[in-house]
Amino acid sequence: MKGKPSMPCNAPCAFAIRFDEWLRNCGRKSRDVAAELGQTESTISLWRSGKRCPTLAQMKDVSEYTRIPLCEMICLHHHCGKCDCAM
Numbered sequence: 654m655k656g657k658p659s660m661p662c663n664a665p666c667a668f669a670i671r672f673d674e675w676l677r678n679c680g681r682k683s684r685d686v687a688a689e690l691g692q693t694e695s696t697i698s699l700w701r702s703g704k705r706c707p708t709l710a711q712m713k714d715v716s717e718y719t720r721i722p723l724c725e726m727i728c729l730h731h732h733c734g735k736c737d738c739a740m
Contacts (some may be wrong), residue, residue: 667726667728668715668726669700669701669702671721671725671727672700672701672715672719673702675719675721683697683698686718689718690711690714690715690718692711700715712726712727
C-alpha cells in the first residue's frame, strides 16, 4: 500500500488486547472512556474486540489517555524482549 504509514503486523490485535485489559483492570466504563476520547461507545467496543482498528492518531490519543506507551499498546512482544519495533 503505497503512501500509507506501516505499522507492525500485530498492532491491531495487540491494541485490542491492551485496551481491553486496561479497561477491565481500571474498572472504567466504555461509555465514559468514549465520551472522554470523543468517540462513540460503539467505536470503543469495536476497538476492544479487535473488529475495528483505530487510526494511528487515535492510538496515540488512547496511549496518552491510558498512560500506556504507544509501543506497548501495539506490540505483542513488548514485555518478552522480542520487541524490535523502533519506538
